[in-house]
Amino acid sequence: MLWYHYVFGAVLILASVIITIIVLLQEGRNSSLSGVIAGGPEAGYGSKSKGRTVDGKLERLTKWLIVLFFVIVLAAFLVFLFVV
16 A cells, blocks of 8 residues: 555544534434424524524534545545556
């Protein structure tokens, strides 16, 4: 195995651990039937300021990290496919 196999592997493992920790830090959603019908915690007063809360920031960070993870996986695939 070449050196970049280890680099891509280490980066992907580190990114997956960070994504897991950030997802576990987020608050759970109300998944009961009454929460679905009533609109859950997003509905009601204060729903416009969700992006400024800690949970909103964690959610946004999670989305960016997942996109970054996907790009790294795609780059690793292309490097492993075309580089001997």
